[in-house]
Amino acid sequence: MIMPRGEPLLMPVNPVFIGLSLVVGLAINLLPLGRVVWTPDLLMVLLVFWGVHQPLRIGMGVAFVLGLCMDVAQSALLGQHALAYTVLSFAAIAIHRRLLWYSVPSQALQVLPLFALAHAIELLLRLVSGGIFPGWWIFLAPLLEAVLWPMASWVLLAPQRRPPDSDQNRPL
Amino acid sequence: MPLGTLERSAPPFFKQGPSALSRLAVYSALAVFLMVADARFQLTGPLRLAVATVLYPIQWAMLKPVELASRGSGYFQSLQEAQQELDAARQRMTQMGQRANQAEQLELENGRLRQLLALRDRLQTPAQAAEVIYDTADPFTRRVVIDRGQTGGVEPGSPVMDEAGVLGQVTRVFPLVSEVTLLVDRDQAIPVLNIRTGARGVAYGDPVAGNGGGMELRFMPANADVRADDVLTTSGVDGLYPPGLPVARVVRVERRADSAFARVYCVPLAQVQGARHVVVLKPLPENALPRPEPAHPAPAKRGARK
Numbered sequence: 467m468i469m470p471r472g473e474p475l476l477m478p479v480n481p482v483f484i485g486l487s488l489v490v491g492l493a494i495n496l497l498p499l500g501r502v503v504w505t506p507d508l509l510m511v512l513l514v515f516w517g518v519h520q521p522l523r524i525g526m527g528v529a530f531v532l533g534l535c536m537d538v539a540q541s542a543l544l545g546q547h548a549l550a551y552t553v554l555s556f557a558a559i560a561i562h563r564r565l566l567w568y569s570v571p572s573q574a575l576q577v578l579p580l581f582a583l584a585h586a587i588e589l590l591l592r593l594v595s596g597g598i599f600p601g602w603w604i605f606l607a608p609l610l611e612a613v614l615w616p617m618a619s620w621v622l623l624a625p626q627r628r629p630p631d632s633d634q635n636r637p638l
Numbered sequence: 639m640p641l642g643t644l645e646r647s648a649p650p651f652f653k654q655g656p657s658a659l660s661r662l663a664v665y666s667a668l669a670v671f672l673m674v675a676d677a678r679f680q681l682t683g684p685l686r687l688a689v690a691t692v693l694y695p696i697q698w699a700m701l702k703p704v705e706l707a708s709r710g711s712g713y714f715q716s717l718q719e720a721q722q723e724l725d726a727a728r729q730r731m732t733q734m735g736q737r738a739n740q741a742e743q744l745e746l747e748n749g750r751l752r753q754l755l756a757l758r759d760r761l762q763t764p765a766q767a768a769e770v771i772y773d774t775a776d777p778f779t780r781r782v783v784i785d786r787g788q789t790g791g792v793e794p795g796s797p798v799m800d801e802a803g804v805l806g807q808v809t810r811v812f813p814l815v816s817e818v819t820l821l822v823d824r825d826q827a828i829p830v831l832n833i834r835t836g837a838r839g840v841a842y843g844d845p846v847a848g849n850g851g852g853m854e855l856r857f858m859p860a861n862a863d864v865r866a867d868d869v870l871t872t873s874g875v876d877g878l879y880p881p882g883l884p885v886a887r888v889v890r891v892e893r894r895a896d897s898a899f900a901r902v903y904c905v906p907l908a909q910v911q912g913a914r915h916v917v918v919l920k921p922l923p924e925n926a927l928p929r930p931e932p933a934h935p936a937p938a939k940r941g942a943r944k
Contacts, residue, residue: 592778
């Protein structure tokens with residue numbers, strides 16, 4: 467196994483934790499805050515994160531189903547989020563071997579185009595199908611998602627950073 | 639160290655499944671198919687309903703903190719503001735009471751006159767109150783969600799109004815909530831009547847015009863008698879909206895030399911941005927007004943279209 471130098475060995479991931487994080491992400495996305503166009507899409511961050519870290523577990527099927535849920539919840543065009551999330555998940559799997567060799571801030575810089583691509587797909591689909599242009603604030607969303615990337619990699623990898631056998635000095 | 643402690647296990651050698659590219663193609667095709675079925679053929683109602691029912695508990699749970707926050711901020715509103723609002727409401731109630739008394743008398747008179755002229759009685763439309771829960775998050779349309787659904791007897795197509803005028807129309811009904819498309823949505827059209835001149839027209843939503851969106855009265859000839867401050871009401875020719883409900887006020891009329899139509903901009907009278915309490919009317923029954931038979935199309939000429 468080839469790994470970047472200085473990278474800590476991680477514990478195996480708990481599939482329940484992945485599922486739980488996705489459900490929590492979906493729930494936060496469903497917060498009825500009204501029509502705020504620049505809210506970062508938490509599910510996009512989670513899908514890219516797990517697609518990069520666990521490409522065998524979280525792939526395009528999960529992304530597609532979560533996208534359908536988002537479409538129904540937002541009462542958007544059915545399939546709009548599903549397509550964007552599928553493409554996003556594919557892109558995450560395509561870069562997953564390369565991305566983890568970089569430091570976390572440069573990882574954020576590298577996933578920014580992915581988020582921008584997903585939002586551009588949604589925007590394009592809706593403009594083609596007769597929606598209105600929601601305003602320039604929508605381009606803030608991918609930036610905020612990229613900003614969330616370091617935080618996501620800190621929080622979501624925390625359970626895997628535990629020591630294999632806990633003792634008095636390191637209870638967690 | 640036990641074997642199970644390392645995170646990176648070797649990927650399976652032989653059981654690899656379809657390649658990423660083929661999975662991408664399959665899911666994208668499925669998504670495109672769904673989009674076409676949804677936008678063009680309206681086939682996806684059952685799927686939407688099923689997913690919405692599954693998601694309803696999560697949505698309900700996430701609604702609670704937001705509601706709590708808004709109610710908490712309302713709780714700390716100053717006493718003075720509340721008293722001012724009460725005074726304003728009392729004044730309005732007095733004015734409306736006066737009008738209501740007059741209206742009763744007028745209604746009586748109107749009924750007699752109608753009988754005298756042997757005209758049809760005006761229809762009474764049953765209505766029920768509802769509350770707007772939240773704006774839908776989709777930034778490409780203008781819709782709100784109200785707290786009455788199929789179990790509350792809401793039908794798709796029902797007109798929705800607030801105290802000032804027509805707000806929109808119910809477009810999707812779920813078991814416990816339903817979705818109202820506002821008048822300013824781009825796909826929303828409403829037949830209107832200019833009460834100053836009696837001219838009928840169709841007003842379309844135009845969310846880009848002005849700040850916060852408005853409406854546009856389309857297909858009015860360039861020399862049509864439309865002025866700023868004209869009030870538009872529902873005309874009732876669609877057999878869905880009851881006639882006489884206030885809809886919009888004309889704000890600007892542009893007459894251009896290069897176009898056969900005038901551009902007439904209006905603003906809805908209802909509070910489109912922050913409506914809270916609304917009334918859902920029952921759509922007029924199908925047979926309220928007998929529809930004229932569609933004219934028989936002339937037999938197609940040979941060679942006209944192949």
